[in-house]
Amino acid sequence: MGFLICVFLQLLLLGSSRVAAQSNPLSPARMLDAMLQDYAYRAFVHPRTGTVFNATLPANLTGIAVSTLRLRSGSLRRKGYAGYFEFDIPVGVTVQSYVERVVLVYHNLGNWSHYYYPITGYTYIAPVLGLLVYDAANLQAVGLQEQNIIVTGNPISVTFSNVRAVLPGGPAPRCVYFDLNGVPQFSDLNSTNVCSTYRQGHFSIVVNSSEVPPAPAPKPSGAIAPPIPPAGSHGKKGSSKAWKIAISTVAGASALGLLASLVICLVRHKRDKKLEVMERNAEVGDTLRMAHVGRTQAPVASGTRTQPMIENDYMHLQERNEVSRHKASQGHQ
Numbered sequence: 001m002g003f004l005i006c007v008f009l010q011l012l013l014l015g016s017s018r019v020a021a022q023s024n025p026l027s028p029a030r031m032l033d034a035m036l037q038d039y040a041y042r043a044f045v046h047p048r049t050g051t052v053f054n055a056t057l058p059a060n061l062t063g064i065a066v067s068t069l070r071l072r073s074g075s076l077r078r079k080g081y082a083g084y085f086e087f088d089i090p091v092g093v094t095v096q097s098y099v100e101r102v103v104l105v106y107h108n109l110g111n112w113s114h115y116y117y118p119i120t121g122y123t124y125i126a127p128v129l130g131l132l133v134y135d136a137a138n139l140q141a142v143g144l145q146e147q148n149i150i151v152t153g154n155p156i157s158v159t160f161s162n163v164r165a166v167l168p169g170g171p172a173p174r175c176v177y178f179d180l181n182g183v184p185q186f187s188d189l190n191s192t193n194v195c196s197t198y199r200q201g202h203f204s205i206v207v208n209s210s211e212v213p214p215a216p217a218p219k220p221s222g223a224i225a226p227p228i229p230p231a232g233s234h235g236k237k238g239s240s241k242a243w244k245i246a247i248s249t250v251a252g253a254s255a256l257g258l259l260a261s262l263v264i265c266l267v268r269h270k271r272d273k274k275l276e277v278m279e280r281n282a283e284v285g286d287t288l289r290m291a292h293v294g295r296t297q298a299p300v301a302s303g304t305r306t307q308p309m310i311e312n313d314y315m316h317l318q319e320r321n322e323v324s325r326h327k328a329s330q331g332h333q
Contacts, residue, residue: 029116029182029202033107035061037134038142040068040105047139049101050075052084065108070136072101086160087131092153101136102147113204117178122206125164125173126193130202131156146180146200155196158203163193171208178202 026034036055043053047070055066069084073095080091085106095102107130109116117128133147158175166173175187175195186206190196195203 027182029178030180032116033130033132033180034143036064036066036107037105037132037144040066041103041139041141043068044070044139063110063112065106065110067106069104069106070101071104073099076102084131086129086158088157088159090151090154090156092151093156094150094152095133096148096150099135099137099147103134103136103139105132105134106130107132107202109202117182117184117202117204119176119184119206121209122176123209124204124206125166126160126162126205128178128202128204129158129160131200133200149200151198155198157190158195158197160193160195160205163205166207173205173207176204176206 036057039055039057040053043055047053049070049072052067052069055068057064057066067085069081071081076089077094078091080093081089081104084104085108087106089104107128109128109130111127113124113128133149134144135141135147163173173189175189177185177187177195177197177199179185179199179201187195189205193205195205197203
């Protein structure tokens with residue numbers, strides 16, 4: 001019974017873990033990264049190191065361009081790779097956890113940019129470009145995590161080829177970098193259309209929204225895009241986030257409590273089993289022989305060491321002892 005309770009608690013623990021995981025789903029941008037990694041690896045029909053392959057995407061991702069390039073880690077560090085579309089990768093780029101080969105996946109999100117990477121108060125004047133690094137050990141793999149890269153020399157430069165003009169006299173355009181969590185960071189341009197970075201991620205050029213009208217960006221039929229909340233729904237969105245945080249906190253506390261209960265239950269179950277074995281071993285030495293008595297079985301005690309002696313036999317024994325002593329005394333005389 002105790003063991004069944006322990007199993008039940010473990011199932012509850014797994015269920016609460018799933019609830020906690022569902023309360024923090026992946027962002028649409030991260031789901032898109034995983035999807036594009038899958039299509040990029042499919043482009044390696046006849047893989048060749050150092051050759052760029054363009055991926056084929058489904059119709060509902062029309063407007064996005066994805067390409068892939070496999071390189072040896074040592075070659076990337078010694079030679080870099082210039083002209084990987086808008087990216088120029090200098091020498092000195094290393095992978096933190098060494099792998100023999102890496103795959104560089106290139107993204108051009110085109111008119112999907114503001115759907116997956118919205119920025120309040122800014123407008124894109126160039127498409128969002130991405131550069132992500134993966135392990136090339138298994139070209140059939142899906143859902144891979146990005147490899148951590150370290151740029152030890154000059155930064156990676158991003159030269160945008162299609163930048164919209166801005167109003168004269170307005171604020172200067174700025175580079176924006178999105179890390180793997182989608183957090184934006186702004187910096188100044190190196191020149192009119194060049195940004196630089198020491199990290200992988202997604203990049204673009206933006207200006208203040210009041211200085212340039214937003215470019216039309218029609219969404220293709222069946223496109224996967226993050227939902228846009230209706231006007232006046234900011235309060236509901238904040239309330240939803242608060243509920244998610246509260247649910248995550250309660251689920252985490254419940255999981256810890258259930259884990260502690262599971263450990264205590266297992267310890268008690270092990271102790272009870274040990275006591276049961278000790279009691280069973282103690283009973284084995286006192287087992288009585290069973291015998292049939294009528295139609296039933298009953299324990300029968302073993303024979304005693306000293307057999308009982310009736311009174312007549314005892315008297316005869318005493319007489320024999322007296323005769324023996326008398327003969328012995330006559331022999332000495």
